[in-house]
Amino acid sequence: DLIPRLLVVDPMKRMTIPEIRQHPWFQVHLPRYLAVPPPDTLQQAKKIDEEILQEVVNRGFDREQLIASLRSRVQNEV
Incomplete structure (x- = not known):
């Protein structure tokens, strides 16, 4: 569900950067320099x-x- 949520036209409904970083897909095999x-x-x-x-x-x-x-x-x- 990450890609569709990134492509939402309305910026108020679109995922924020912190939400993206917390998404499970983003955290799998994440390079160390991107880890929160x-x-x-x-x-x-x-x-x-x-x-x-x-x-x-x-x-x-x-x-x-x-x-x-x-x-x-x-x-x-x-």
Whole structure:
């Protein structure tokens, strides 16, 4: 039933991307890079590892600037 639901003309009735990703057909033999990580993995990825943070601070970087850069997900010299 995936293809017919994708081809629905009315966008309000058409499947959404999250619905497509949850469909059993989409999850069979799914390449790893397309797999949806479990919610706890996403939360874990947002946590800052204090031990690693301290290692970087020990190398001369400012702790607050590091935390701000990590939280804003900005790629910079920090």
